[in-house]
Amino acid sequence: MAKAYDVPADILLSRLADILKSENIGKPEWAMFVKTGSHADRPPQNREWWYIRCASILRKLYLHGPVGINDLRIMYGGAKSVGYGGAHHRDAGGSIIRHAIQELEKLGYVEKVAGKGRVVSHQGMKKLDRLASDILDELAVKNPMLKIYS
Template sequence: MAKAYDVPADILIAKLAEILKGENIGKPEWANFVKTGSHAQRPPHEKDWWYTRCASVLRKIYLHGPVGINDLRAEYGGSKAVGYAFSHHRDAGGAIIRNAIHELEKLGYVEKVAGKGRVISHQGMKKLDRLASEILDELAVQNPLLKIYS
């Protein structure tokens, strides 16, 4: 059985976003109008960026858990130009990550550990591992050398 770090992240996140959209994960009303952080100049162009961000947060918690919201803010942040000086790092918006984590907790994919942050639950780990196995099987059809990993 494949794990989430055995398959390419972009493929895993895209398929997981489609699954989360089908499970009716809650999307805030303000999600269409907000920037992802002070480093961003505009809101995301993609219409369903919320589901992609939720999938990405779930994958990051799987790989690096336990993690807190501030850790994820720093991870999703970026650089912002400051006049003629060098660029400085700005953290991402906390409300986006916080709401994504709350929605994932409602679905039972993430659990809170007192004083340490969030970790992935057994149900969330099972969902990601099964999805990773499906992706690896699809990739093995395209490249037969990958069959040894599935």
């Protein structure tokens, strides 16, 4: 069985975002108007960015968990220009990450570990692994050399 780190992240995230959208993960009303952090100049241009961010957070928790909100803020942060000097790192907004994690907890894909942060639950791990296996099987049809990994 393939794991989430065995398949390309862009394919996994787009498929996982479609699954989360079909499972009616909650999208806040303010999601269309908010920037993702102080480093961003404008709100995201992709209308489905909320589902992609939720899928990305789930994948990051799978790969790096247990992870706290502040760690995720650092991961999703970026560089902000400060005049003539070099750019400085700014953390991403915490509200987006908190709301996404709360919605993933409602679906049962994420659980809290006391004092350490959040991890992917057994149900979430199973969903990611099955999706990764399906993607790897589809990629193996195009490239037969990948069959050894499935």
